[in-house]
Amino acid sequence: MPHMKKRNLCLISFLCIILNVTNQMAQIDSYIGSYTGNNKNGFLQPVASVLTAAFNTGQVTHTKVDSNFRVYFHLIGTASFILSDKLKYFNATTPENFLPAQTVSAPTVLGPRRSTIVSGINGTAYTVPAGMGVQLLALALPQLALSYAGTELTARFFAYDTKDELSKINLLGVGLRHDIGRYFMKASTWSLSVGGMYQKTKAGTYMDLSTYSGAATVGQQQKHFNYFGQVGYQAGSLKGNYKHYNGESFESVNIDLKNDNPLFIGAGIGLNIGALQMQLQASGYEPIIGSFAIGLKF
Amino acid sequence: MKYLILVILSSMFLLQNCNYVTFTRHLNVNLDDSKSFSQSGTFKKTYVISTTKIINAITENIDSKSARIEKLEIESMKLKVSLLPNNTASSIHNIHIRLAKGWSENSQTLVKLDTSRIIVNKAIIYVVNAYLDLKGVGVLKKDLVKNLATGNPQVFELEMQGLIPAGQTFMGNIALELKATMDAVTCEKVPLGLGPSECMVIPFTIKL
Numbered sequence: 273m274p275h276m277k278k279r280n281l282c283l284i285s286f287l288c289i290i291l292n293v294t295n296q297m298a299q300i301d302s303y304i305g306s307y308t309g310n311n312k313n314g315f316l317q318p319v320a321s322v323l324t325a326a327f328n329t330g331q332v333t334h335t336k337v338d339s340n341f342r343v344y345f346h347l348i349g350t351a352s353f354i355l356s357d358k359l360k361y362f363n364a365t366t367p368e369n370f371l372p373a374q375t376v377s378a379p380t381v382l383g384p385r386r387s388t389i390v391s392g393i394n395g396t397a398y399t400v401p402a403g404m405g406v407q408l409l410a411l412a413l414p415q416l417a418l419s420y421a422g423t424e425l426t427a428r429f430f431a432y433d434t435k436d437e438l439s440k441i442n443l444l445g446v447g448l449r450h451d452i453g454r455y456f457m458k459a460s461t462w463s464l465s466v467g468g469m470y471q472k473t474k475a476g477t478y479m480d481l482s483t484y485s486g487a488a489t490v491g492q493q494q495k496h497f498n499y500f501g502q503v504g505y506q507a508g509s510l511k512g513n514y515k516h517y518n519g520e521s522f523e524s525v526n527i528d529l530k531n532d533n534p535l536f537i538g539a540g541i542g543l544n545i546g547a548l549q550m551q552l553q554a555s556g557y558e559p560i561i562g563s564f565a566i567g568l569k570f
Numbered sequence: 571m572k573y574l575i576l577v578i579l580s581s582m583f584l585l586q587n588c589n590y591v592t593f594t595r596h597l598n599v600n601l602d603d604s605k606s607f608s609q610s611g612t613f614k615k616t617y618v619i620s621t622t623k624i625i626n627a628i629t630e631n632i633d634s635k636s637a638r639i640e641k642l643e644i645e646s647m648k649l650k651v652s653l654l655p656n657n658t659a660s661s662i663h664n665i666h667i668r669l670a671k672g673w674s675e676n677s678q679t680l681v682k683l684d685t686s687r688i689i690v691n692k693a694i695i696y697v698v699n700a701y702l703d704l705k706g707v708g709v710l711k712k713d714l715v716k717n718l719a720t721g722n723p724q725v726f727e728l729e730m731q732g733l734i735p736a737g738q739t740f741m742g743n744i745a746l747e748l749k750a751t752m753d754a755v756t757c758e759k760v761p762l763g764l765g766p767s768e769c770m771v772i773p774f775t776i777k778l
Contacts, residue, residue, distance in 0.1 A: 367646075371699055385592055389643065393700060394699060394702035395706075396699050398643075398645050398751075399641060401595075402753065518599055
């Protein structure tokens with residue numbers, strides 16, 4: 273009998289993921305794999321939105337794009353707070369042929385850890401599965417940036433082989449930001465830049481996430497402090513494959529989801545002490561994400 | 571590079587944490603059996619279902635050492651009809667399925683289609699939820715839960731009776747499929763983000 277025990281979870285803490293590739297979190301397959309019906313997309317939709325927003329937060333680590341050649345290296349940690357009902361609940365419908373047909377509010381995969389039972393005729397019942405009760409989702413990402421002449425090239429890269437069923441985890445991100453304020457706000461501490469980033473993350477067959485973002489950043493850069501606001505657009509696509517053992521054979525479940533939070537709004541504040549840089553950033557609003565970046569400027 | 575590794579390892583330590591929380595996983599199991607027919611007139615067929623599939627699903631999908639099974643439900647019952655080329659029957663009447671050997675209430679009705687008939691002139695799947703007997707479903711759920719609590723698989727028999735109209739021969743198969751669902755509640759160690767500790771590792775139990 274094939275054993276599926278102790279599969280890495282890691283869709284949910286994903287890069288914690290990077291940090292949490294042990295077998296502790298267990299069996300995402302059995303959570304998602306049993307969701308073979310018409311409620312699958314509603315159950316998983318918030319994950320696509322949360323991951324898209326999380327990967328797009330913290331990309332800008334300083335307000336002004338340098339004119340001289342500079343190299344930045346940052347480690348960026350983000351925490352996505354699962355607060356709104358939209359992320360925790362969705363409208364689940366009973367399966368075809370279940371009588372009477374009903375629609376109920378049920379937990380998403382990020383929602384409460386309690387299932388919902390819908391009573392049918394003659395003692396039948398449909399159970400809408402429980403969520404995982406995620407309160408926050410943590411990521412940690414490395415980022416390298418090269419700046420010159422008001423243009424900044426940003427890259428994110430990570431590769432790790434867990435040597436188990438999760439297999440390889442890969443992250444590749446490429447971004448570009450240009451200081452357009454330099455053309456009409458010369459000799460000002462204020463800065464206006466526009467940029468975008470593409471990121472691709474794969475974790476075995478469990479997660480294939482592509483995110484795109486484009487945003488305008490406006491703020492002020494002082495010698496030791498900087499702050500900025502951001503507004504832009506984001507898109508994300510999440511695909512994955514999960515298995516569920518039904519007592520006789522494995523059922524395969526495929527997911528293909530898009531984010532439903534295209535508006536990206538963020539604000540950040542940073543501190544520079546010599547080569548050391550620290551920054552706090554928040555974005556929203558569904559989900560609300562906080563990030564902390566620490567890095568070096570050369 | 572060493573500094574970076576140190577930062578990552580420190581973050582791992584912080585994120586790993588040592589909280590234990592309760593997870594509720596959903597399991598779907600189809601309890602089924604199929605019988606071939608070469609039948610005219612009244613018939614009686616005995617179907618056999620086993621809790622082996624439920625126990626396999628539990629042990630394969632979760633760490634059953636710390637699992638508690640709750641909310642065992644019957645979502646649907648289906649009759650799947652397939653035909654052989656030499657079938658001449660167009661319908662089956664008075665289908666009556668009873669709980670037989672293995673159940674606590676032998677001969678309790680589970681399904682009764684005595685005022686209806688199923689058409690068998692093509693391969694088809696009938697969902698018979700509307701013809702289930704409330705008491706029969708209750709006995710079925712109670713006995714499955716009782717058996718799961720023992721951890722040892724058991725076979726149960728379901729007896730199907732029916733009538734093929736005179737002059738017709740039903741040549742084919744009827745598969746009976748009961749979709750059972752349940753929640754497996756486990757207590758697991760989790761990293762930061764899944765809340766404060768709320769449980770201790772508990773033994774495998776069944777809760778009605």
